[in-house]
Amino acid sequence: MSTWDVSSLDEWKSDRFPLGAVIPESGNSRDYVTGGWRSERPVRDDVTCTQCLICWIMCPDSAINAEDEKVTTFNLAHCKGCGVCANECPADAITMVPEGCDLPEVK
Amino acid sequence: MANLKELTHREDRLEGGHRLCAGCGASIAVRQVLLGAGLEPVVVGCATGCLEVSTTIYPYSAWKTPFIHNAFENAAATVSGVEAAFKGLKAAGKIPADKRVKFVAFGGDGGTYDIGLQSLSGAMERGHDMVYVCYDNGAYMNTGIQRSSATPKGAWATTAQVGAAQQGKQQRRKDLTAIMAAHNIPYVAQASISHWKDLTNKAEKAFAVQGPAFINVFAPCPRGWRIPYNKTVEIAKSAVQTGFWPLFEVEDGVWRQTVRVVNRKPIEEFLKPQGRFKHLFAPGNEALLAEMQSDVDHQWDALQSRFNCS
C-alpha cells in the first residue's frame, strides 16, 4: 500500500489537494486494480518452463514477478490478460485459461 | 550489457496498474528502455499521448521515477529544462557537483515525428544530456488512430480511410531516425520491443552517452493495427524480419547494423496479419502491394550502403 492516503479524495476541498495536481508519491498505481479487465488468465507450467524470462521482459503490465532470477507468479491485480506472455513463450509453458465468473483474489 | 537474469535484479521503474490497453507496445518499450538504462537515477518526461495519459491518471502514477508531463509537442523542450535546472542548481551549489542523473523523454510518433519535431530538433542541437525515446506505433492512437507522418503508406487510419477513391494513407513514412542521425549527436538508434537484448543494449549505450541520444522504438498498437492483443511482440518481430523496421545504430556518425536479417521475408508477412492493411490484399491492389515491397527493398539497400560506407 502507498503512504499517500487517497481513500477520501472524493470529499477533499480545493485546499486539500497537493499543489498543481502533483502526485506526491511514486508508483502508487500499484493500488489500482486492472485485473478486472481480464477475460483470460495466464497459467504457467513450472515443469515445462525453462525460466528463460522472455515473458517477464515482454509483459506490458509489469505483472510478472521474478525473484532470484526466476519467474514466480503473475500479479493478477494488474494482469489484463493480453496473452503476450503465452504467445512469446518459447517453451509453450504458459496457457491462457478463461476467467470464471468469480474473479480471483487480487489483493 | 546485461542478460535477462541480470536485468531482473534491476528495479522495474514502471509500476503496473496503469491503464494502457492490454498488450500495449508502449509500456513494453518503456520497461525495456528503463531496465537497460542501468542503475543511475532517471528523471522521466513524457509527451501527451497514450503513455502519459494512462500512466498518470490522478491520483495514481505508475512512475517510480520523478516524472513530468507538460504538453504534446514539447517533451524534449521540457526535459531540456529539467536538465538545465540540474546544471543550474549544481552551479548554485544546491546539488552536489558529482551527482549523476539521467534524463529521458518519451513521446509517441505523433508527438515526435509531427508536432514535437521542432522541440526535439532544438533540444538535440543544444546538446542536452538527455535521451529521447520515440515509441513508434505509426499513428495518433490516443485520439483514435489518425494518420501521422510515421503511418506506413497504404495503411488505413481514421483520417486516411479506404474507399473507392483512396486506399488508405497516400504518402510514404518519414525517416525520423535518419533525420535524427543528421543532427550529428553522439548516439542514434532504431530498435524494436521484439528484440529486447538489442533494445536494452541500445538503451544502455544511449544513457551512458554524455550529451543527447535518440532511440526510435517500434512499439505496435493492437487496437490501432487491428491485431489480437497477444500479437504485439510477434508483429514487431515480423517488422524486423521483413526489413520494414531495420535495427541499427549510429554511434558518433558510424552506421552499424545491430541485428542481421539473413533471409529477409516478403513484406506481406508483416502486412497480412494486420487489419489496417486488409484492403491491400483485395483484388486490384496488387500494384500497391508491389510498391510497398519495392519501397522496403529500396530502403533496405540504401541502409546497407550506409553500413558499407561507414
Add this chain to the structure above:
Amino acid sequence: MPTQKTVAATGNTVVAEAMRQCAPDVVAAYPITPQTTIVEEFAAFVAKGRVHTEYVTVESEHSAMSACVGASAAGARVMTATSSQGLALMWEELHIAAGMRLPIVMANANRALSAPINIHCDHSDIMGARDTGWVMLFAETAQEAYDNTIMAVRVAENDDVLLPVMSTLDGFITTHSIDRVELMDDESVSAFVGEYVPKYPLLDLENPVTHGSFAGLDGPFFEFKKAQREAIERSRKVINDVGAEFSKLSGRPFGMIETWGMEDAEVAIIVLGSTAGNVRHVARGLRDAGMKAGVVKVRCFRPFPFAEIAEALLGVKAVAVMDRAESFGAEGGPLFLEVRSALYDSSERMPVIDYIYGLGGSDVKLELIESVYKDLTDIASGVEAPAGLVYLGTR
C-alpha cells in the same frame, strides 16, 4: 538601506540587470523585437561568468516556456522574457505554467500582434494572456520595470501564491528609451528576494513525484481550478505587502494602482503603462488652467484592483479608460471592461468612455489626451457621452 546607484539606461537593460540580481538558476529564452536586448544583455552576464544561470537558447518561444516549466518543476528559480508573437506562441504554456503552480517570472515587452505585422507598442499581446492565470504587472517607466521584476520574484514564490508573474514594459517606449533609473546593490536585492524553496521538486530523487498528471476523467480538475482562483485572490495581499516592503527599501512607493490628483478630481483617465506619464503631464497642465483632472494608473492588472479603482473614482463625474488593446466585438477594450465591472457594485456610477489608442505604436500626442479630458468635462456638464468606444486619433 541599500546602496542605490543612479544610471541612465534603457528599460531592457535594467530588466536584465534585475534578472541578474535575482540570480535565476535557469533562463530559457528566444529573441524577439523589442525584448531582444534583455536576452542579449543577460547572455553577456552568462558569458562573463557574472551569473550561475544555466542559459537555454531554445528554438522558439513555445520551447522557451516549455523549458521554463520543466526547470521550474525541477526546483529551479526560472526567469525569461518575450514579446508579442512570442507571447502568443507561448499561450498554451502560459496556462500550463499557472496550472502547475510554477513561480516563473517573465518580462514582456508589450507589442502589437500581427496582422499586419508591426513591432511597436500596444497591449494586444499581453491582454491576450490576461486569462492565463498569471499575475500581471505593468510598468510606466524603466524604474518601475526594474522594481517590478524584483518584486515579481517575491510574489511568485510566496507560499500563499505560487503562480507565475509577468512583469511588462511598453515596447520601445520603455524597453529602448534611456531613462534615469536607481539600481539597488546586489546584496540588497539578493536578501530581498531570498532563496526559492520548491514544494515538490522533480529533482528530489529520494521522493519521486509526478508533475502534470491527468485529472480529466473523474479527476478533481474543477477543484484544481478553484485552488488557482484562491491563490490569485490571496496574491492581492502579497502584492501589497511585498510592495510595501520594497517601498521601505527603495524609497519608491508601490500600490496596485497609483493615483494623481484624484482627491478632488471631477474628470479622470484610467491608463496602463508608459502613457500614464503623458496623461499626468497633460492633467497637470489642465489643473493649472482650472480643470479638476485626475489620473489612475493601474500597476497590477491581474489580479485586477476592483475595490481600489471603485474607491479612487468616488466623486468623479466622468471617466475615460484608455485601452491600448482591442477586444473586438466586446463593449470596449480589456481595461474598460474591468473598470466598468468594478463600478457595478459601487455606490456611484458615472459615465465611463472607452478610448482605444496607440495601437501598433500609433502616436499618442498630448493634444489627443487633452481632447479626452475636454470630452470628459463636456460630459460632466451634461453633454451626451459617445454611444460606443472611441478610436482616438485615427483617420
